[in-house]
Amino acid sequence: DAKTxxxxxxxCAEGRAANLPCNHSTISGNEYVYWYRQIHSQGPQYIxxxxxxxxxxxxxxxxxxxxxxxxxxxxxxxxxRDTAVYYCFxxxxxxxxxxxxxxxxxxxxxx
Amino acid sequence: NAxxxxxxxxxxxxxxxxxxxxxxxxxxxxxxxxxxxxPGMGLRLIHYSVGEGTTAKGExxxxxxxxxxxxxxxxxxLESAAPSQTSVYFCASSLEVxxxxxxxxxxxxxxx
Numbered sequence: 336d337a338k339t340x341x342x343x344x345x346x347c348a349e350g351r352a353a354n355l356p357c358n359h360s361t362i363s364g365n366e367y368v369y370w371y372r373q374i375h376s377q378g379p380q381y382i383x384x385x386x387x388x389x390x391x392x393x394x395x396x397x398x399x400x401x402x403x404x405x406x407x408x409x410x411x412x413x414x415x416r417d418t419a420v421y422y423c424f425x426x427x428x429x430x431x432x433x434x435x436x437x438x439x440x441x442x443x444x445x446x
Numbered sequence: 447n448a449x450x451x452x453x454x455x456x457x458x459x460x461x462x463x464x465x466x467x468x469x470x471x472x473x474x475x476x477x478x479x480x481x482x483x484x485p486g487m488g489l490r491l492i493h494y495s496v497g498e499g500t501t502a503k504g505e506x507x508x509x510x511x512x513x514x515x516x517x518x519x520x521x522x523x524l525e526s527a528a529p530s531q532t533s534v535y536f537c538a539s540s541l542e543v544x545x546x547x548x549x550x551x552x553x554x555x556x557x558x
Contacts (some may be wrong), residue, residue, distance in 0.1 A: 378536050378549030436489035
């Protein structure tokens with residue numbers, strides 16, 4: 336599976352867009368990019384996933400580079416409730432045991 | 447619609463005791479997973495199940511057993527608890543592998 340690299344922490348002002356990067360330079364052709372977040376000590380929450388094309392849902396947008404070696408999760412208008420740890424990982428949809436969460440990026444949204 | 451429910455939410459055990467953590471989902475999902483989360487280490491997969499009556503090992507299966515007798519329930523057992531198993535345990539389910547996983551709120555387990 337592709338190893339992912341994320342910054343340890345980031346800050347964002349409330350109301351601004353939060354752009355969270357993720358590097359997955361060894362991603363293979365059949366691996367999707369997934370994003371989850373974990374607010375305080377709650378269970379992780381699914382945000383979005385994609386293979387090649389950019390994706391958007393009610394929570395966020397996912398921008399994947401053309402070579403698929405990196406991606407960016409965009410929260411268009413961050414609020415204090417978006418303060419959380421954000422996990423990016425690449426997974427093969429055919430093998431459940433290979434969905435591995437790393438240590439993620441701690442996003443702090445401030446006033 | 448409760449989603450994924452974990453029981454209990456907190457538990458303190460003595461070394462050598464046994465216990466079972468229960469995970470129940472009401473979304474008719476085929477896949478279920480047990481993770482543990484330790485400080486600074488993200489989530490690690492313990493065991494998972496691809497359907498009723500099936501189980502498989504994940505990244506850190508030693509010291510744990512699981513059973514999936516009913517599609518909606520996935521049980522995680524500790525036969526002889528050790529302090530190294532002090533952790534937060536999360537259960538998750540998904541419709542299929544690769545589909546978004548829905549997580550419970552966790553069980554905080556301390557072993558003295």
